[in-house]
Amino acid sequence: xxxxxYVPGDAGALSLGAGExxxxxAEEAARRRAAVKVVRNGSRGAYWLEPLIxxxxxxxxxxxxxxxxxxxxxxxxxxxxxxxSHALSLGATEAIPxxxxxxxxxxxxxxxxxxxxxxxxxxxxxxxxxxxxxSMEPAAIVQEITTSGLRGRGGAAFPTGIKWKTVLxxxxxxxxxxxxxxxxxxxxxxxxMLMEGDPLALIEGMTIAGVAVGATQGYIYLRxxxxxxxxxxxxxxxxxxxxxxxxxxxxxxGKRFDLEVRVGAGAYICGEExxxxxxxxxxRGEVRVRPPLPAVxxxxxxxxxxxNVVTLxxxxxxxxxxxQAYANFGMGKSRGTLPIQLAGNIRRGGLVERAFGLTLRxxxxxxxxxxxxxxxIRAVQVGGPLGAYIPASQFDTAVDYEALAGIGxxxxxxxxxxxxxxxxxxRMARYAMEFCAIESCGKCTPCRIGSTRGxxxxxxxxxxxxxxxxxxxxxxxxxxMVQGSLCGLGGMAPFPVQSALRHFREDFRGxxx
Amino acid sequence: METLPPAExxxxxxxxxxxxxxxxxxxxxxxxxxxxxxxVPGAAVPIVAEVLNLSRAEVHGVVTFYHYFRRxxxxxxxxxxxxxxxxxxxxxxxLAAHARRRLGIDFHQTSPDGRFSLEPIYCLGNCACSPAVMxxxxxxxxxxxxxxxxxxxxxxxxx
Numbered sequence: 001x002x003x004x005x006y007v008p009g010d011a012g013a014l015s016l017g018a019g020e021x022x023x024x025x026a027e028e029a030a031r032r033r034a035a036v037k038v039v040r041n042g043s044r045g046a047y048w049l050e051p052l053i054x055x056x057x058x059x060x061x062x063x064x065x066x067x068x069x070x071x072x073x074x075x076x077x078x079x080x081x082x083x084x085s086h087a088l089s090l091g092a093t094e095a096i097p098x099x100x101x102x103x104x105x106x107x108x109x110x111x112x113x114x115x116x117x118x119x120x121x122x123x124x125x126x127x128x129x130x131x132x133x134x135s136m137e138p139a140a141i142v143q144e145i146t147t148s149g150l151r152g153r154g155g156a157a158f159p160t161g162i163k164w165k166t167v168l169x170x171x172x173x174x175x176x177x178x179x180x181x182x183x184x185x186x187x188x189x190x191x192x193m194l195m196e197g198d199p200l201a202l203i204e205g206m207t208i209a210g211v212a213v214g215a216t217q218g219y220i221y222l223r224x225x226x227x228x229x230x231x232x233x234x235x236x237x238x239x240x241x242x243x244x245x246x247x248x249x250x251x252x253x254g255k256r257f258d259l260e261v262r263v264g265a266g267a268y269i270c271g272e273e274x275x276x277x278x279x280x281x282x283x284r285g286e287v288r289v290r291p292p293l294p295a296v297x298x299x300x301x302x303x304x305x306x307x308n309v310v311t312l313x314x315x316x317x318x319x320x321x322x323x324q325a326y327a328n329f330g331m332g333k334s335r336g337t338l339p340i341q342l343a344g345n346i347r348r349g350g351l352v353e354r355a356f357g358l359t360l361r362x363x364x365x366x367x368x369x370x371x372x373x374x375x376x377i378r379a380v381q382v383g384g385p386l387g388a389y390i391p392a393s394q395f396d397t398a399v400d401y402e403a404l405a406g407i408g409x410x411x412x413x414x415x416x417x418x419x420x421x422x423x424x425x426x427r428m429a430r431y432a433m434e435f436c437a438i439e440s441c442g443k444c445t446p447c448r449i450g451s452t453r454g455x456x457x458x459x460x461x462x463x464x465x466x467x468x469x470x471x472x473x474x475x476x477x478x479x480x481m482v483q484g485s486l487c488g489l490g491g492m493a494p495f496p497v498q499s500a501l502r503h504f505r506e507d508f509r510g511x512x513x
Numbered sequence: 514m515e516t517l518p519p520a521e522x523x524x525x526x527x528x529x530x531x532x533x534x535x536x537x538x539x540x541x542x543x544x545x546x547x548x549x550x551x552x553v554p555g556a557a558v559p560i561v562a563e564v565l566n567l568s569r570a571e572v573h574g575v576v577t578f579y580h581y582f583r584r585x586x587x588x589x590x591x592x593x594x595x596x597x598x599x600x601x602x603x604x605x606x607x608l609a610a611h612a613r614r615r616l617g618i619d620f621h622q623t624s625p626d627g628r629f630s631l632e633p634i635y636c637l638g639n640c641a642c643s644p645a646v647m648x649x650x651x652x653x654x655x656x657x658x659x660x661x662x663x664x665x666x667x668x669x670x671x672x
Contacts, residue, residue, distance in 0.1 A: 342641060343643070
């Protein structure tokens with residue numbers, strides 16, 4: 001009898017040696033003439049336990065981690081293939097407390113299935129959402145998404161159903177579904193994990209979107225920094241074609257939907273939707289002035305859905321289980337779940353999918369266990385490089401779009417970067433401006449020039465030159481950028497600067513002579 | 514402007530011709546050129562412009578807009594160090610200083626022996642395993658200076 005051993009092929013797990021571990025297990029099994037099949041699943045998201053391997057036993061899937069190649073022979077000695085006890089035993093994977101309390105809807109299959117297998121995907125509930133969608137009128141599908149309360153998970157949090165309705169209401173003709181997979185925010189990796197661990201969920205979500213609005217062509221705009229995700233997507237798209245879930249006759253329902261991955265080229269700004277469309281068309285990623293909205297005039301001038309990976313990958317669950325089931329999770333106007341990413345200086349980092357409403361404190365301490373360095377947490381940045389820095393006094397804020405906006409912060413794509421008390425917040429403020437200067441598309445003046453001037457002003461503050469006056473100047477500059485920039489890059493890059501000034505002014509004042 | 518050896522010129526010509534029928538082909542063409550030659554030579558610009566019926570300025574504008582496209586030949590190994598916030602919180606700046614010393618080059622430079630190019634990168638999506646490094650498309654997490662030395666000593670071992 002062949003024993004199934006799961007060793008993640010996820011890029012993060014590979015970065016910690018999962019590739020060598022997988023090879024080591026296969027070699028050791030061959031040496032011992034043990035019948036073992038190694039499945040390269042996605043990551044469960046508990047990166048503090050990666051490489052986390054699992055064995056399928058009559059008692060379910062049992063986990064061991066973090067495993068290095070040096071542990072492999074010992075695991076065989078301990079008879080791990082039959083769930084034998086070992087120093088790295090973690091028990092049943094589902095029972096690991098860090099994972100057990102999570103509410104995994106969008107990530108329900110990530111880390112569980114073989115991401116290259118349509119059969120495994122279908123066995124775990126895949127394509128039930130599409131099957132239901134194909135039995136519905138397009139307007140009913142869109143209504144289902146609206147009722148679910150799903151909002152754009154890329155950061156803007158715009159109601160997905162309204163966007164889809166706008167595209168549906170455009171006259172028939174060539175329409176597009178585009179997926180923004182340009183996950184450039186530091187501290188975020190949920191899109192990457194999903195694309196590597198359950199790419200068919202994204203493919204199914206885009207197919208449903210195409211059926212709903214009458215689009216026959218989809219594009220996934222993937223950042224160049226994600227070569228592992230590119231391979232996973234291309235493999236999954238080919239498999240979906242082979243199984244006739246893509247192509248001229250989707251699931252035998254007589255509708256066409258084709259899908260192609262396009263690779264970006266290292267420009268953060270291309271995560272902005274109009275810039276992404278420019279880039280897909282083969283041009284410089286300079287933002288477009290809106291209106292017209294992409295839903296009316298988007299890719300190649302045609303009506304276009306632009307949604308983030310997690311947004312689209314949530315669609316199959318909603319169609320499968322119904323809008324109300326999804327809306328039953330969450331709080332206020334933030335319905336459903338959010339895959340939150342604990343990153344940076346954190347002891348137990350990784351992906352936590354939970355309904356909206358838990359607090360930063362629960363995430364940072366109950367899940368995260370405090371900092372990796374063991375020092376106190378001084379600040380967290382939520383929502384990527386354009387997100388505000390939040391001090392410990394505000395850690396009781398709930399993870400909810402409106403609650404975070406209420407303290408002058410933003411949830412963005414759900415990444416939380418943790419800093420210990422060695423952080424220099426004036427330096428982090430300088431970095432925010434520097435990053436904006438590096439990544440500005442150059443189209444509007446407040447962003448292009450403002451960010452460079454911002455770096456210079458902070459440099460003068462850091463050098464102790466005319467501190468009070470330069471701090472005031474910096475505040476005014478931030479205001480100009482917020483009010484005057486064309487898109488979110490220049491318009492939000494001041495948020496980390498302003499929040500650093502507001503909550504950590506001593507880091508600036510110390511330099512004032 | 515540099516001139517391309519005829520073989521490379523033919524590669525550029527073929528890539529542009531093969532892909533010109535695709536919707537919005539320019540980025541695809543540049544990716545394919547960089548995959549084939551390691552960079553996008555300046556002399557490739559007029560060839561691409563001619564085949565795709567674009568102006569040289571348009572092609573040059575796209576090549577220079579995107580950080581990923583190289584305009585000079587890279588070293589045998591490209592080492593990218595994440596410099597974004599999550600990695601900063603775990604000592605990315607100190608690792609970068611170490612890498613500069615170890616390789617004897619700054620960011621955007623190639624070592625005189627042609628072995629390494631060193632590049633900053635803004636997020637590799639490995640933020641729970643910071644600091645992160647990518648070498649020739651392979652990702653490494655929780656990279657200490659010692660581990661960095663081992664990685665570059667091997668050139669680029671398989672993960």
